[in-house]
Amino acid sequence: MKIFLIGFMSSGKTTVGRELAHFLSYQFLDLDEYIETKHNRTIKQIFETKGEEHFRLIENEALKEVCSFKGDFVISSGGGTSCFYNNIDYMNRNGITVYLRLEVSTLVSRLVESKIDRPLLWGKTREELNDYIIRVLDERKKFYEKAQIIVDADNTKPIDLAKIIMSAL
């Protein structure tokens, strides 16, 4: 069984995914980390040298690879993984998808702190970040909301979110 955590950057996919994998005794895999190891480059370097389109290609390839792994996995995807190449349908066919949904204001506060690591957010002021998140979330919502389980994650600790997801499986 594969459980995919999907949602916007900084929605907590990796932290919650680790907790969930621990509770279920599943292996945990972070797709961005898998890509970095496979290509021996950070996500930042891939964006810088090859651009977003190339990143989406290798991200799509990586998703298909990890889906072919035998065994039970909780997989935290990148914020865009489920929104390209019909990947949300692919994930729904190959496992259970869980969308960690957060308010724009929560995402903005979290991303102001951590945008340095995220190429799509570089150089944006707080206001630009706010507008960017509203616009991109609006484009991505239709993919995220195809998830089989949707959890509102604003005011809940990762460990409790993992418990909520477990009871919804």
Ligand code: S3P
């Ligand atoms: C992206 C999200 C990132 C990473 C890349 C692109 C996106 O992952 O895959 O920078 O398009 O939303 P996180 O959601 O883990 O930050």
